[in-house]
Structure formats: structure tokens, C-alpha cells
Amino acid sequence: LEASLRLLRQRGYAAVTTDTIAAAAGVGKQTIYRWWAGKAEVVLEALTEQARAVAAPALGSLDADVTAFFASTFRLLRGPSSTRPVLKALMAEAQLDQAFEERFAAFVETRRTALRALLLRHAPPGAPVEAMIDMLFGALWYRLLLGRRPLHAGFARTLGALAARGLAGSAR
């Protein structure tokens, strides 16, 4: 059923309706509502499946690890699967639908957890890790949502450098 990712790729999120998904999957509309609360949840689940593919980065310096983490994330977003506009649309949906916001936040949290683990390997105790995560993911989402500014490898490197400098030796 999640093969309705096809629709996302071909026609974009806006053209995806519950009817469309049902028709494309050869399925009754009710069947979709039986399992999900709406199209947003379907797409989110489809995306979650896909997101499992992002590899946890190897071990190096904090700078290098953060750089690698975001570089691979950026690569996925620029990829051929139209992930970026879909993520934008899901974030939009999360703003408009209270119930969906919680599920979406949980999805985002999984990524956050991965980054937190990475930072904690390097950061000194007491460093403002949570705030740094907010800033790093914040920068990602900020560019993702509003950006004309591209998400390229150079930006990943800058994030890595700033993260390293921000956390180094700070016994806050």
C-alpha cells in the first residue's frame, strides 16, 4: 500500500488525495481510513519506512561526525524521491492538525535521538547539547522550509564546525 509513494513522486503531495491513493492502490477508501487517520498519516508512514535507510555516521571527531550526519541527510533530501516537498507538506499538515502534529513530532524525534547520541559521544558533561540540537536541526528545517538557500555539503561542513566550537570545553 505504501507504494503510493509513487503518487508523491509523480504528481506531488497536493495531487495526493485519499481517493487517489485508494484508486492507485486498488483499494477501497474506507480501508485507508480503517488504518490511518488521513492521507498525512499514510504519507508519514511511507516516509518513515524510507527514512530508515539513512545510515548512522561513523566515528571521528565531533566536527566530522556532525558534518557526515547532515551531509547524508542533505543527500537524501536532494535525492530523486521528492522527499523535500513532501516533508514540507507534512510539516504544514502538522501545523494545521493538532492530532497529526503529535505523530509528526514523534517522527522528527527519531532523527533527533540519532543526533543526540552522536553529540553525547563527544560533548563534555554539562554542555548545552539540547540547545545545540535545536540549532542544528533548526538550521536544517529553516533552510528546508523557507530556503532559497540550498542544502549542500558545504553547509553541512559549516554546521559541523560550529557545532564543534559551540560544544567544545563548555562547562555550562
Add this chain to the structure above:
Amino acid sequence: LEASLRLLRQRGYAAVTTDTIAAAAGVGKQTIYRWWAGKAEVVLEALTEQARAVAAPALGSLDADVTAFFASTFRLLRGPSSTRPVLKALMAEAQLDQAFEERFAAFVETRRTALRALLLRHAPPGAPVEAMIDMLFGALWYRLLLGRRPLHAGFARTLGALAARGLAGSAR
């Protein structure tokens, strides 16, 4: 007409439709479409009016200035005028409507400009100011959009500290 901020405060963004605004303002729907492209633009304009109030921060260290900048921004968002849910809804609209995204980006850019000016007063030449702006505003939006995590003065202080450390002496 912008007195349709009343609707936002009282009933939330979801209850605001072009029909609703028109009815509340005692105005024909067509009249609204004559002057704006849709409800999002009306709300954006109403908000812009309101946003002018945010004071430019005083002069101190980079740390202190950034802290003050975000502290006052946070104060506005926590304020009684329901600014936060409205900003969320506008960001959502920006994701769904290509045309509106540009106008909304321009609105955001005005805030960005203010922060940039502030940072440039303190940052050494060659410092990654743009990336730092992305991170600072990113953190703001990230918490604003998804956050269970609150936007309080403590977070502003942390942002100030991290900004100072990130930009200090970096001749990147």
C-alpha cells in the same frame, strides 16, 4: 479590515476562512480578493503591522545582544495576542502555496536582516554569520513549530552564549 485579528485570537486560524473574515468585517468576499490573494496574505499583513513593535536590541556584547534579541522575540510569542499559532499557520500556508511562500519569506527576511546587522557589529570578518543566523532562527522556528519545548528566557541566554562562542575568533 485587519480587525480580523480578532478572529484569530478568538477562534484560531483554522476557523478563519475568507468567508469568515468577510462576514466579521461586514464586507463582501470579493472585496477581500480585490486587495489580497487569500486569507494568508491578509493575516500576514495584519501580523507585519504588529511585528514592527519588536524593539531593536541595545548595545552590549554579542552574547548579551543576541540574548536580548531573542528574549524580546520570545516575549512577543508568548504574549496574549496568539502570535504563535498564527505564525505556525502562516508557515504551513507557505509550504502549501508557492506564491505565498515568497511573500512570507520576505517577511521573515526582515527579521533576519535585523539579526544580521546585530551579528555583524561583533563578528570578526569571515565568520560564518549566515550559517549562524540559520542556526539561531532555525532553533527558534524548530521550537515554535514542533516544540513541546518552551520558548523562555533561559533558552535565549543559551542561544546568546552559543552564538558568541561560535563566532568568536573564527576566521573561517
Add this chain to the structure above:
Amino acid sequence: LEASLRLLRQRGYAAVTTDTIAAAAGVGKQTIYRWWAGKAEVVLEALTEQARAVAAPALGSLDADVTAFFASTFRLLRGPSSTRPVLKALMAEAQLDQAFEERFAAFVETRRTALRALLLRHAPPGAPVEAMIDMLFGALWYRLLLGRRPLHAGFARTLGALAARGLAGSAR
């Protein structure tokens, strides 16, 4: 299983769906479809059981016999078992479902046969008995389906009188 008459009485025909009957009878839906073609057939069978109770009228004049026939029929329809709305609903179903129409017509025919036997006892040869049956049962159904007009004993008497006058001495 026909104890789904309970549903008819309590909630009306509209609330009776195949699912409802199945649930109320503590039975799988498929089991119902194994034995009947749909809810209408179930109800019809339940009703047939109940209709056997209507007594064949005694012997008197044509007038008296017809009066008695309809008086007892009317009594059943006004009875506590909600027969009237159910008959209405079945007639409706018969209009919408070709297959069911035939079964329902057969059910109606049993009543028609009873009345025909009664009329033939009194009518002179060549009298338009069939047309008179159409008119008598027609009047019944007409009031049953559309009637604000009630089905009371007085109407039965009028029908008896008109039947007698219509058939008497007519060698048409």
C-alpha cells in the same frame, strides 16, 4: 434469528442493516447471506410468519364478509408490532429491487387469494372480481403508503358497502 423483528420494532426499518441484524442476532454477516438474499427477504419471512395469524372471515353477506376481512386486517396493522412501517419499507424495497419485487408480490398474492375466494362466494358470474380486488386492496395500500387518512373500522365498513354495490347484479 427472525428475532430481528425486535430491531424493526425498536429502531425502525431504516436502522436495520445487514450488519445490524447480524450483530443483534449474534451471528456472522455471511450466515445471513447464506440463507437470504438481503435484509428485505429476512424481514419478509419474519412478517409472513406473523401474517398467518389473520383469520379467514366468517360467512355472511358479501358486505359483511368484506367488512370483516378488512376490519381484521386493519386491526393487525394498527397493532403494537409496528407492522405498518415495516410493510411500507418492504413495498419500498420491492420498488427498488427487481428480484425482491417478485417475492413480495407472491406474499401479497396470498392475501389476494383469500379475498378472491371470499368475493367469489357471493359475486354473480361475470362480475369484475379482479378489478374489485384491485380496488379494495388498492385502497388499503393507498392509505397505508401515503395516508394521513387512518385505517379504522369505519373505512372497512365503507369498503364492504362499495364492494357489495359494485358487484351486485353486474353481469358485465
Add this chain to the structure above:
Amino acid sequence: LEASLRLLRQRGYAAVTTDTIAAAAGVGKQTIYRWWAGKAEVVLEALTEQARAVAAPALGSLDADVTAFFASTFRLLRGPSSTRPVLKALMAEAQLDQAFEERFAAFVETRRTALRALLLRHAPPGAPVEAMIDMLFGALWYRLLLGRRPLHAGFARTLGALAARGLAGSAR
């Protein structure tokens, strides 16, 4: 808009849905619901328009007038405009929908009024005119709804004869 009679003729009542009518009329679905409560009301109105065509019968004997009245009615029902199945379907709808029943009864009442006027011209005072109307229209509907039995001119003649005999000289 009532040119959705076309749909009735071409595809039958069952195939007529609110969507279908809207599409065929080049009209939004909402527009239909703005003016009618559902497809039944639309069809009823369309039919009412058409029914105005049935001429009031000329003046003769009671027998002749009643015969003429039903002969012309039967002719319409056998006509090319599929009136018969539509009437059946509307009667069905009236049984299932309380609100529609009232409107449909009003429609039927207009025909009843015409027949009443006709009978009153001939019947002696005190004759059971209402009951006779029930029987005559009853016979019509009975055959219409259930009948294998056809609605032809001969039946109209029989109805005329029985009506005359039933009402003649009866000072009930």
C-alpha cells in the same frame, strides 16, 4: 436544470445520483443541495412539471369521465418518458424518507383533487366520494407498484363502471 429528466429516461432512476445530475447539468453538487433536499426532490419537481400536461377530462356521464380520466393517466404512464419506473422509485423514497413523504403526498394530492372535482360533479350528496377516490387511485397504484397486471384502456373502463355503480343513488 430539470433537464436531468434526460438521465432518468436514458439510465433509469437507480443510475441517477446527485453527482450524476450535477455533472449532467454542468453544475456544482452544492448547488443542487442548496435548492433541493436530495435527488428525490429534484426528480419529483421535474415530474410535477411534466404532469401538468395531463388534461382535465371533458364532461359526460360519471362513468365516461372516470374512464377518460384514467385512460389518459394510463397513457402517460405507458408513454416513452419512463414515467412508471420513476413513480415507483419516488413512492419507494417516500416510504424511506419521512420528510420526502410529505412532499410526495402533496404531489399525489393534486391528482386526487382533480379526481374529486370530477366525482363531485356527478355524485349525489352524501356519497362516499373519498372512499371511492381511495379505491380508484388505490387500484391505479396497486397495479403500478406490484402489477404484472397491465394498465390499459379496458381497465380504465372497468374502473369507470364500478365507480358509477358505487356512487349511484347511494345516500349513505
Add this chain to the structure above:
DNA sequence: GAATAATCGAGACGGTACGTCTCGTCTTTCC
């Protein structure tokens, strides 16, 4: 008493009509 078959309850499924909602445009009516 175990193995096999038939029947059942439960309920998911593909379909499809329903009536509601909101959008942005078009039309009428009044000041």
C-alpha cells in the same frame, strides 16, 4: 477417541453514493 468436514462468528475488504465543506469566481441588488 482421533481425524475430517462443515458451519459458524467475526470482521476486513473493494466499491460507491452520500451530504458537507471550503475555495476563488461570478452575478445580482442596493445605496
Add this chain to the structure above:
DNA sequence: GGAAAGACGAGACGTACCGTCTCGATTATTC
């Protein structure tokens, strides 16, 4: 002649019910 009022075409939404279709579990039948 411009604005309020609101009807309009369009089309997605989520719900309801239909009749079909698997599933195990439970009987009933046979060896």
C-alpha cells in the same frame, strides 16, 4: 459605479452500507 451579499462550479472530505472474501474456532460426522 462600487460594494454587500451570496449563488455558483469545482472537487476533496470522511461516513455509511452493500455484498464478497478470508480467517480461525467450534461443532458434527466419520472411521
